Amino acid sequence: MAAHLLIRNAAWAVLWDDAAKRQTYGRDLDILIEGGKVARIGPHAPDAPPPDGAEVVDASRMLVMPGLMNIHTHPTTEPAYRGVREDHGVPEQSMSGLFERSQSMRLDQAGQAAAMRLAYAEMLAAGVTSVVDLSRPFPEWLSIMAESGMRVWAGPGYAAARWGMEAPQTVTWLWDREDGRRQFEAAKQVMKEAEAHACGRISAIVFPAQIDTVEEEMLRESIAFAAETGRVFTTHISQAVVEIQEMIRRHGETPIQWASRIGLLTPRSILGHAIFVDEHSSIRWHTRTDIGLIADSGASVAHCPSPFARYGEHLQDFGKYRARGINMGFGTDCAPHNLIEEMRLAIILARNASRDLHAADIGSVFHAATAGGADAVGRHDLGRLQAGMTADLVLVDLQHPLMQPARDPLRSLVFHAAERATRRVLVAGETVWADGRPTRLDVAEAAGILAESQARMLRDARLHDYRGRDGDEISPLSLALHAG
């Protein structure tokens, strides 16, 4: 366990108010960490000697805040799409490029490991201490999680169908139920290994990959398995217009309604991304029940604004979901894995969607990025700075020019400085990121390896693409090469 740490004279801290169930500001505090927990928080006592052996951190120019919870990511693939996916989409599929990329672009194992290292480093830089990693497992997956020092929920994905395209306007579901069954059994084994890992910071989450690629029987088994084993459940649902149309074709109801009917919506369920609900302006299904079904079930939503905003889409809206009582958490889904910037975007999109300044603000998005995410994974000791809670914390530099004037440090952080002002990230009191780099995670070779894997992925896309195009044809460079 980490040695004692005394964070002395914190100029600002984000403190959990348990009675009011909300985040609040504190000023001029000493925060003592022992055995990975916040042992004591009190007014700054200038003359009090630090406990024996305690490292003392001068936080007189710092904001101390709870570590952020990233409850939906794909670290083992998304960094490989840097320079590829930002402007890519298929107009015939309501702009989503998800299906075309999934079919044509495949990252090799060396690339997956390198992508994961880079993504975890990005997350740490932006103050993330807990992450739900939703991936296809590969041999180094759990060991890189452990190396990072982060708190991880490993979600080994499985599916009984994959998406196929034969033309821009068509997506077909290619079923192989035997293979899906094998993947499910393999995932169970990986979950067991994850939880048995010696680092003690890995949990498992049950992750049938998408509501439309797993058949009813295996989804029912998955939620039952999650309940039996005390694990959290997650899946992609209401993430694409194409998906909604297909689910309505199959079942005569929206994916949320169908998921509710077969028992998938529970207080231990996280819905990624629940954007295209029945009343969404891109769906306009005749019912108005999806948001209420989610709220009444106690399920959480993993809100990931960036990937959808790039396709011209957004949740409608963050404020409405919250007002209806849905527990909201944040994820990064795609690169960059910058949860602070996702909070900023969520505020802006919610206001644009609702034309209401109060649809989202710092208080509501910061709650979602901390306590909301922690509640979603069933860990009420995380996302909260309070005596007795786990010491997953972030120290933010108030002196950074983009934080100044630091009249309201969270506004400075979320609207201005983002990860540029983070200085130190602690998981269970142990420093896992400091002064611009991870302290444990090796990222030295990762960028070079990923660039080579990405080049192979783009070259080989022509073997899988429905038109035989390589990656440069599917996603051309943003500017033409100069003729001279």
Ligand SMILES: [Zn+2]
């Ligand atoms: Zn996702």
